[in-house]
Amino acid sequence: MEVALSGNEAIARGAFESGVLFAAGYPGTPGTEILEEIAKFADIHAQWSPNEKVAIDTALGASLGGMRSLVAMKHVGLNVASDTLMTVSYTGVNAGLVVVTADDPGMHSSQNEQDNRNYAKFAKIPLLEPSDSQEAKDSVRLALRISEMFDTPVLIKVTARIAHSRSVVEISRKRNALSPKRSYTRNAAKYVMIPANAKKRRLFVEKRLARLKNFTENVPCNKIEWGKKNIGIVTSGISYQYAKEACPDASFLKLGMTYPLPEYLIRRFAGNFPFLYIVEESDPFLEEQIRAMGIRVKGKELFPSVGELNPDLVKNGLLNKNSKSAISDYKRVPARLPLLCAGCSYLGLFYVLKKLNVTAIGDIGCYALGALHPISSIDTCISMGSSIGIASGLKKALKGASKKKIVAVIGDSTFIHSGITPLIDVVYNKCSGTIIILDNKTTAMTGGQNHPGTGVTLKEEKTAKIDYTRLAKGLGIKRVRTIDCYNLSETEKILKEAIADSRPSVIIAKNPCLLISKRKRTVPLHILPALCVSCRACLKLGCSAILTKGGRPYIDTVLCTGCFLCRRICPAGAIKVKRVEKQ
Amino acid sequence: MLKNSNINILICGVGGQGILLASEIITAVFVTSGYDVKSSCAHGMAQRGGPVISHIRIGKKIYSPVISEKQADILIGMELLETSRALNYIKKNGLIILFDRRILSEIDTTGKNGFAGDLKNRIKKKHKRVLEISRNEMANGLKNIKAVNMFMLGVLSDHFPVKKECWSRIIAKEVPPKTRDLNLTAFELGRARSRDNKNRLYL
Numbered sequence: 001m002e003v004a005l006s007g008n009e010a011i012a013r014g015a016f017e018s019g020v021l022f023a024a025g026y027p028g029t030p031g032t033e034i035l036e037e038i039a040k041f042a043d044i045h046a047q048w049s050p051n052e053k054v055a056i057d058t059a060l061g062a063s064l065g066g067m068r069s070l071v072a073m074k075h076v077g078l079n080v081a082s083d084t085l086m087t088v089s090y091t092g093v094n095a096g097l098v099v100v101t102a103d104d105p106g107m108h109s110s111q112n113e114q115d116n117r118n119y120a121k122f123a124k125i126p127l128l129e130p131s132d133s134q135e136a137k138d139s140v141r142l143a144l145r146i147s148e149m150f151d152t153p154v155l156i157k158v159t160a161r162i163a164h165s166r167s168v169v170e171i172s173r174k175r176n177a178l179s180p181k182r183s184y185t186r187n188a189a190k191y192v193m194i195p196a197n198a199k200k201r202r203l204f205v206e207k208r209l210a211r212l213k214n215f216t217e218n219v220p221c222n223k224i225e226w227g228k229k230n231i232g233i234v235t236s237g238i239s240y241q242y243a244k245e246a247c248p249d250a251s252f253l254k255l256g257m258t259y260p261l262p263e264y265l266i267r268r269f270a271g272n273f274p275f276l277y278i279v280e281e282s283d284p285f286l287e288e289q290i291r292a293m294g295i296r297v298k299g300k301e302l303f304p305s306v307g308e309l310n311p312d313l314v315k316n317g318l319l320n321k322n323s324k325s326a327i328s329d330y331k332r333v334p335a336r337l338p339l340l341c342a343g344c345s346y347l348g349l350f351y352v353l354k355k356l357n358v359t360a361i362g363d364i365g366c367y368a369l370g371a372l373h374p375i376s377s378i379d380t381c382i383s384m385g386s387s388i389g390i391a392s393g394l395k396k397a398l399k400g401a402s403k404k405k406i407v408a409v410i411g412d413s414t415f416i417h418s419g420i421t422p423l424i425d426v427v428y429n430k431c432s433g434t435i436i437i438l439d440n441k442t443t444a445m446t447g448g449q450n451h452p453g454t455g456v457t458l459k460e461e462k463t464a465k466i467d468y469t470r471l472a473k474g475l476g477i478k479r480v481r482t483i484d485c486y487n488l489s490e491t492e493k494i495l496k497e498a499i500a501d502s503r504p505s506v507i508i509a510k511n512p513c514l515l516i517s518k519r520k521r522t523v524p525l526h527i528l529p530a531l532c533v534s535c536r537a538c539l540k541l542g543c544s545a546i547l548t549k550g551g552r553p554y555i556d557t558v559l560c561t562g563c564f565l566c567r568r569i570c571p572a573g574a575i576k577v578k579r580v581e582k583q
Numbered sequence: 584m585l586k587n588s589n590i591n592i593l594i595c596g597v598g599g600q601g602i603l604l605a606s607e608i609i610t611a612v613f614v615t616s617g618y619d620v621k622s623s624c625a626h627g628m629a630q631r632g633g634p635v636i637s638h639i640r641i642g643k644k645i646y647s648p649v650i651s652e653k654q655a656d657i658l659i660g661m662e663l664l665e666t667s668r669a670l671n672y673i674k675k676n677g678l679i680i681l682f683d684r685r686i687l688s689e690i691d692t693t694g695k696n697g698f699a700g701d702l703k704n705r706i707k708k709k710h711k712r713v714l715e716i717s718r719n720e721m722a723n724g725l726k727n728i729k730a731v732n733m734f735m736l737g738v739l740s741d742h743f744p745v746k747k748e749c750w751s752r753i754i755a756k757e758v759p760p761k762t763r764d765l766n767l768t769a770f771e772l773g774r775a776r777s778r779d780n781k782n783r784l785y786l
């Protein structure tokens with residue numbers, strides 16, 4: 001049957017059809033839906049992990065136990081999981097182990113645009129790059145086969161344009177025979193990577209790579225599509241589609257397996273042309289390797305390495321036209337920045353932090369939007385969990401130099417992901433400082449996934465819930481308080497006391513995210529023009545329901561959630577509940 | 584069969600307007616009707632009111648999931664600022680189905696937006712074939728502005744030789760059961776709205 005699936009859905013489907021029995025991951029755009037979709041298959045054990053490192057470790061364990069396993073994450077997640085990845089390359093696997101990385105060129109929703117193909121080369125493991133949903137589905141089966149044939153983890157790289165694009169996929173209802181269960185047997189020489197064993201496995205890795213080079217010469221996903229003999233294009237992933245669109249008549253060497261590269265196939269193709277065009281998004285990953293084979297190539301001098309490619313950019317590159325951005329209007333119209341939701345509890349917290357004039361070191365999540373105008377309260381956003389470490393380092397550096405107090409602001413999911421270890425550091429290295437955990441009971445930024453602090457699993461089953469207060473106390477934090485961010489005076493009082501304390505403190509903001517809480521919308525507020533003195537105090541809140549007309553603020557009653565934050569800060573008492581007429 | 588070889592549809596607006604769902608429905612309708620379809624949606628921060636732009640391409644064989652510059656046959660503009668942003672995509676003789684709605688954002692409250700002006704006239708000046716849907720005509724027929732995405736689908740659907748039942752069946756399947764009736768009504772109203780429109784494209 002033919003259906004339209006997104007790349008993420010197709011990967012999940014591929015996992016199902018090819019007998020994956022265990023899947024783990026941590027949310028992250030553009031790859032979040034892979035696990036969410038896999039979780040819908042009843043007999044695949046699918047779980048959210050606290051972070052990507054734990055995800056790859058559990059998937060490895062399941063592989064050792066004989067289950068075909070898949071682990072999925074966004075590109076930066078692989079940085080977190082890379083410690084394990086680099087050594088699993090040495091140990092190899094038992095049942096097949098597939099690692100899916102969802103990269104984000106163009107940074108639609110990420111802090112960087114690293115090209116994770118480099119990890120395949122770095123870890124010396126095979127790499128597949130599907131170019132549409134059908135190939136995304138097929139790549140899972142192929143990856144598992146390679147994994148079991150060559151005793152290696154296999155990396156599949158998709159990009160946002162693959163993960164979030166829909167295209168036609170042939171799905172089959174029946175499931176591929178599950179791989180014969182490979183039972184667990186102790187094998188210390190293979191899995192205990194002390195130097196004596198690792199040195200032997202290091203040699204195995206080289207031999208495996210040599211065998212993989214043979215394999216990749218004949219794998220069907222690496223193929224030549226002959227067209228006109230004057231233009232030869234080597235390409236992979238979504239760039240293949242763009243290049244086909246831009247120049248359908250050219251000859252193509254389409255690479256579905258891009259590490260290790262099929263050198264003989266490339267040479268055979270190259271022999272027909274004075275030079276090859278290498279069309280690839282992000283880094284010159286293919287280009288550098290093919291050039292190193294001594295083949296004449298043109299690549300990044302024609303096609304940008306920054307941001308996404310598109311058919312226009314590829315066409316301009318092939319015509320050697322200076323690619324001024326194709327979609328110019330897009331840039332000229334002022335950017336629409338994302339906002340915190342109207343009535344979000346974070347607005348209350350940021351309001352108080354600004355009032356107290358503290359330096360707020362931020363982390364990754366919705367609250368990073370607190371860096372934008374008019375809130376302008378967050379100073380940094382680097383990587384998951386880094387706020388706490390940065391805050392304590394900054395504190396040590398600024399000791400005495402700045403009167404401003406420093407606080408770290410970190411979301412609950414981010415805290416669980418990477419915030420506990422730096423909290424231990426705070427205690428151990430005798431830092432003072434306040435850490436604010438935003439316990440909104442979800443992973444909001446990525447669309448609202450459960451995590452160990454919500455008491456519900458990926459499969460919607462009930463489970464234990466982290467108690468942040470007891471956790472912090474257990475680590476040695478003496479001052480632990482909870483706050484309700486809609487209660488501005490109490491929040492201010494508790495924060496003031498905490499930042500005045502010479503000991504480290506943890507403050508837990510306990511308001512649930514508006515997108516998940518079933519809280520009934522209360523009556524909207526409005527601003528009475530007769531009482532409003534146009535002081536614009538309410539606008540400083542940064543609530544997206546408060547807009548202006550002719551310089552005067554007004555409240556959009558459709559957006560207003562009735563949280564009362566603006567009412568509490570209005571010095572003129574001009575904000576009132578809007579009386580709704582009874583019908 | 585479609586007359587042209589490929590049809591390119593672009594939908595733009597902001598997070599929360601149901602653009603993703605609308606493009607999934609269009610995609611499913613044309614896949615069911617036997618076409619090759621690719622659609623692509625950039626919706627990274629959409630949940631926080633960021634811009635959303637969705638490309639849908641329909642034909643015998645489609646490569647790129649994104650539309651090239653000046654290649655969109657139909658642009659469904661759900662918001663005025665985002666529509667002006669996307670104007671470079673539309674073909675010279677393409678059709679803009681424009682919902683007359685402005686959703687303000689941070690740039691507007693700071694007064695830094697030198698582009699606000701009369702966006703609608705700007706769009707109409709730049710492009711001739713615009714089918715405008717006013718907020719009132721939506722609100723009157725529906726009493727609910729939330730189903731505007733289905734209304735726009737209704738308008739769009741009238742331009743293709745695909746049976747109405749096919750659209751309704753897929754809409755009924757894709758939307759949450761509780762909102763099924765509202766969505767189907769919106770679709771019908773949109774389809775009827777297109778009937779008396781001189782701007783029809785016969786694709």
Ligand SMILES: Cc1ncc(C[n+]2csc(CCOP(=O)(O)OP(=O)(O)O)c2C)c(N)n1
Nearest residue numbers: 028077364365366411412413414443444445
């Ligand atoms: C290593 C890594 N994994 C995943 C992500 C994707 N990501 C961005 S923000 C976020 C979590 C936000 O959740 P939380 O900390 O609870 O804050 P909230 O958005 O709920 O305020 C995630 C998972 C990332 N940026 N980096």
